[in-house]
Amino acid sequence: MDFARLRTLRELSLRKTMAAVAEALLISPSAVSQQIAQLEDETGIELVERRGRGVRLTPAGQRLVDHAGRVICILEEAKTDLAELKTVAGELRVSAFPSIAASLIPPTIRAMSARFPDLVALFEELEPDDSLVALRAWQTDVAIVDDLTTSASLSETQVEMLHLLDDHLHVLLPRDHPLAERPHLTLPELATERWVLDTTSITYSDVIVRACRDAGFDPIINARCHSFEVVRAMVEAGCSVSINPGLRGREYIGTLRLKEIRPIITRRIFVAFRTGERRNPAIAEFVNELRNVVASMAATR
Template identity: 85%
Template sequence: MDLGRLRTLRELSLRKTMASVAEALLISPSAVSQQIALLEDEAGVELVERRGRGVRLTPAGLRLVEHAGRVIGILEEAKTDLAELKKTVAGELRVAAFPSVAASLIPPTIRALSQRFPDLVAMFEESEPVDSLAALRAWQTDVAIIDDLTTSAGLAEAQVETLHLFDDRLQVLLPPDHRLADQAHISLQELATERWALDTTSATYSDVIVAACQEAGFEPIINGRCHSFEVVRAMVEAGCSVSINPGLRGRDYIGTLLLKEIRPTITRRIFVAFRSGELRNPAVAGFVEGLRSVVAAMADLKGRIGAAGRPQTEM
């Protein structure tokens, strides 16, 4: 059976629609449909059931996806074995990370990696943690930076190793003339009557903020659902809203805005993730080592960065 078609079927099992698979594989939805039809001809059995805009795999399709996962895994393991034996580290390393950490961590890490392995090209793609983790499991990226606020262990589908990088405390973002400007830290309850602007690029992240407000006893009044931090910042600068900002992002330009610690604290843990066993790959190991060095160099920034942890396996 054609390996590319098996990959397409496996993607369909993860992403559920032809359109999302097409976007992930950078092909047209009709090409995805054609790949599946050809695979069904090869298999001699129906593999998917089309339901409206989505599809559901048949029992035969689910069984074939299981086999495809093992086949692709063996091939990737073979690539890692060969990479470990190479004297020259070359080719392409694919990296995915979300915006609020990517801006601080990715450029210096890629620069260090290119100096160590000049024949290796690190390709970065901005992606939210859930999507990055899905891409990692689908062998569409080699390294993913994720957090524990917007990903769930329940999404585990293949063995992935994670290495704790640091803890990042969320902070309240206020205009300079706000009534709470003189306080060193702020409780969410003190913001119950405020209007909120949220960065909804990641629906999961904004859901976390809303849930924290609800746990504090109020439903936030949202007057801005923004698709970038720049718009959130503009809303707060104009005095229209307050917001919650990742602590690491506080290193970036915030103009005259104020960052206040939340009490009790809301902390997200940041991890680098890679497929199990791939630290044997010099390119992956070099990137992770460079990433940890960047984190260590930032460790004195207002106590936001914790000590690097040990690898742990996610099943």
Template identity: 85%
Template sequence: MDLARLRTLRELSLRKTMASVAEALLISPSAVSQQIALLEDETGIELVERRGRGVRLTPAGQRLVEHAGRVIGILEEAKTDLAELKKTVAGELRVAAFPSVAASLIPPTIRALSARFPDLMTTFEELEPTDSLAALRAWQTDVAIVDDLTTASGLSEAQVETLHLLDDQLHVLLPPGHRLAERDHVTLEELASERWALDTNSSTYSDVIVGACRDAGFDPIINGRCHSFEVVRAMVEAGCSVSINPGLRGRDYIGSLLLKQIRPAIIRRIFVTFRSGERRNPAVAGFVTELQSVAAAMNTQAAPAPG
């Protein structure tokens, strides 16, 4: 059976729609449908059932996906074995991370790794933590940087190895001149009457913020559902809203905005993940080593100064 078609079926089992598989594999939805049809012709049995805009695997499709996962895993293990034997570390290493951590950790890590292994091409893709773990499981990335606030359940998977990098404390983001501007820290309860702008590019992250507000006894009044931090920043800077900002992002330029510590603190733990056993791959091992060095240096730096 054709390996590319097996990968496509496996992606479909994870992502549920032809469109999302097409986006993940960088092909058209019609090409995904054709790959599945060819695989059904090849096996002589129906593998998927179409349900509205989505699809569901038949029992035969589910069984084939289980076999495909083992086959692909064996091939990836073979690639790791061969990479371990190579004297020159070369080829491509694929890395995924979410924006607020990627901006701080990825560029210096890639720069250090390129100096160490000039024949290795490290490519980076910006993905939210849940998508990064899905890409790791689907062999679409080799290393994923995630956090425990948005991917807690995925971090316990047997096929994924996890290493702690650093802790990141969330901060309240206020406009200049705000009534709490002189405070070193604030409680969420003190922001119950405020209007909020949230970065909803990651629905899981915005759900964490909404959940924290509810735990503090109120539903946030959301007047900005934004798909980038730049828009959140503009809403806060104009005095339209307040927001919550990752500490790592606070190390970047935030203009005249004020960062205030939250009490009690909300802390997310940042991890680097890779498939079990793949730290034997010199490229993966080298990246993880450089990443840990960059994270350790950041841990020794001062946290973002309040306001």
């Protein structure tokens, strides 16, 4: 069986649509469909079932994906074994979500470039769920994720997680808001406010809505935005309040007021990589440098 076709089938099991696989593999959707059809001809059995715009693997398709995953793991382990014999060089693909990427990624890449000029770190901004999909599909090598907005299990066997830091969610207020001088706030105190939500990650906005409901009210949402810049502008103009990660708030607060929520809402942030690949010198050095950046941030708080 052709290895490229096996990988395409595995991508399909992760991404669910031909279009998503095509985008990930940089080929056309028709090429994806053709590769799956050729693989079905090779095996003599139906591997996928069309369901509307998406597809679902048949039992035979899922079993073949399980075998393909083990084959790919063996090949990646061989690459890691060889990488241990080399200096830190080549390409390292990194992904992270916006609110943490702005704080951690630039200083880490700068330090890595200074220490290892032959290593090229390629960064892509991805939400945590997308990062884990990319990691499992060998589209990225290192992913920064959190436990608050990740729907997948953080204890899966294919991925190894190392805890980086904890971050607390904060209320973002206009500077002249009546509650702006309070040291901290509870969610019920904001029950009558109008809210702006950053909906770049639906999972993250759902976390906020769920927290409000747990506190006894449905938030009055008057804006849904796809960037923190618009969220900040809405709050700054006095149109809304919002909840944002503490790290992002400290970096971009400007004239606004950032107030910790009580009881504290914490998100745990992890660096993730495929199981066993910390032996790869480039990954090991990048993880160590990330930890150094986190330590320096903690020292300056």
